[in-house]
Amino acid sequence: MSNKILVLGANGNVGQALVPLLLARGEQVKAASRSGKAVAGAEGVVFDYTRPETFAAAFDGVDRAYVMLPTGYVNVCALLLPVIEAAAARRVKVVLQSVLGVDADDAIPYRKVEIALEKSGTPHVILRPNWFADNFHTFWKAGIDHGSIALPAAGGKSSFIDVRDIAASAAAALGSARFDGRAFNLTGPEALGYAEAAALLSRVLGKPVEYQAIDDAAFIAALTGAGVAQDYGAFLASIFHPVREGWTAVLSPDVETLTGEPPRSLETYACDHAPALGGSQV
Ligand SMILES: NC(=O)c1ccc[n+]([C@@H]2O[C@H](COP(=O)([O-])OP(=O)(O)OC[C@H]3O[C@@H](n4cnc5c(N)ncnc54)[C@H](OP(=O)(O)O)[C@@H]3O)[C@@H](O)[C@H]2O)c1
Known part of the structure; x- marks a missing residue:
């Protein structure tokens, strides 16, 4: 049975805060990184955006995924669209870490990824954090x-926005179907x-x-x-x-909507x- 959460960027700023929150909620977590090392007590798995051959093993046994792009990459669509496709093909729910304001213009690369996710038919939540x-x-x-x-x-x-509030928002979105199909501005x-x-x-x-x-x-x-x-x-x-x-x-109430706590x-x-x-x- 698939009941694990794949966390991409598990060693990163948001991932390091998110993995322990998910484990504390009793979730089974696959912590993805290029090394595949375990993170904060979660099972580690090798994942590399630039190596699609790593995707199948990472998604194995997974029903939900936290999808984000690490800092330093500008080819947003080229790296994220194949991950969205891989998740949707397996009907894995995607909580996507996007960027505040990208919904201003459908030509913005992150918005293109959001649109692909919205059209994919797989359950999803979009999180748009500010700086x-x-x-x-x-x-x-x-x-x-x-x-x-x-x-x-x-x-x-x-x-x-404090990264801990992004992680708490992500944990809430991953842990419930209540927020599916919606986008949230995190400030x-x-x-x-x-x-x-x-x-x-x-x-x-x-x-x-x-x-x-x-x-x-x-x-x-x-x-x-x-x-x-x-x-x-x-x-x-x-x-x-x-x-x-x-x-x-802009000030948004969405962190509190998701987590029940003010940012x-x-x-x-x-x-x-x-x-x-x-x-x-x-
Ligand atoms: N900083 C801001 O103010 C801000 C604001 C809004 C949105 N954002 C968005 O947030 C994202 C960054 O989030 P973050 O700071 O949590 O991430 P991060 O810490 O920069 O990166 C997360 C992890 O990704 C892994 N990684 C790097 N290259 C990889 C690859 N090719 N394949 C697989 N994993 C790789 C690295 O771990 P390993 O080396 O262990 O693999 C890294 O620790 C960006 O997309 C940015 O647009 C940032």
């Missing part, structure tokens, strides 16, 4: 260490500009952190100088356009991650 709060202790950590977060966000605000409880976020981090961490608004060219140059591929740097710069336009300031604030995120953020008051 992760957790980017501050990953992508923007080097800037925090130097006291300056430099981004092409101008004065745009974002309702940053934090407040919209903050990067200057406000930097001030908050400075206060919580007990050290100076400022925000420096830069243009796309300076941002891409900084990223490529740090070893990021040119096309991914350009992609990252492009996704600050919605921030500058104010589109990422965590950026302050809660910062306090809980102070060691990872390099705080001096920890």
